[in-house]
Amino acid sequence: MSGMSRLPPDPISPGDLSLALRLRLASLLAFPAAAALAAVMQRGFLVLLLLAAGMMLVSWIERTRFLRAAGETRLPDPGAFWPGFAVRTGLLAGIFVVTVGVLALFRDTMLARSLGWEDAALAGGTTLVVYLMNLASARLAGRQAGLIAAQFQASAHPPGGTADGQGEIIDGEFRDLD
Numbered sequence: 001m002s003g004m005s006r007l008p009p010d011p012i013s014p015g016d017l018s019l020a021l022r023l024r025l026a027s028l029l030a031f032p033a034a035a036a037l038a039a040v041m042q043r044g045f046l047v048l049l050l051l052a053a054g055m056m057l058v059s060w061i062e063r064t065r066f067l068r069a070a071g072e073t074r075l076p077d078p079g080a081f082w083p084g085f086a087v088r089t090g091l092l093a094g095i096f097v098v099t100v101g102v103l104a105l106f107r108d109t110m111l112a113r114s115l116g117w118e119d120a121a122l123a124g125g126t127t128l129v130v131y132l133m134n135l136a137s138a139r140l141a142g143r144q145a146g147l148i149a150a151q152f153q154a155s156a157h158p159p160g161g162t163a164d165g166q167g168e169i170i171d172g173e174f175r176d177l178d
Helices: 014-040 046-069 080-107 117-156
Strands: 167-170 173-176
Touching: 014 046, 014 117, 046 080, 046 117, 080 167
Parallel strands: none
Antiparallel strands: 167 173
16 A cells, blocks of 8 residues: 555635635525515514524524534533524514515515414425535535645644754744854
């Protein structure tokens, strides 16, 4: 096996980083878009509670992932659940009301009075899609960060050792003897 050449690592791809950022942006806009879609579909306001719960679930998963990446073993603070839920519900309600108001200018609107399978499909589908986008984004960004760290590590420690006996290193700076 020593005669086989080692393949170079995957190069750092700005396209992958750009895709990771675009996925994060799309995941931020997905729940407000679902609230506007619920208004267009003339669903009741109760779907907003399902959407806000989905937002909280995805947020909880992401916070747990960040804590694990930082080396923490604790879970996110559950005391922030209700304020976060209220803010998210208010945001979605604002988008819903504005969309229904604009639609009411052009057509008769009659909102559903109960939750239905459409509401569950809209909230569940949006939550699943956002979770998958965040997962893909985290993996893309994590791989790129690993490549950057590997390149930094390789450049900080040259394979021939420190200064190859041609000079000295003082406080991380190379100083030539000449």
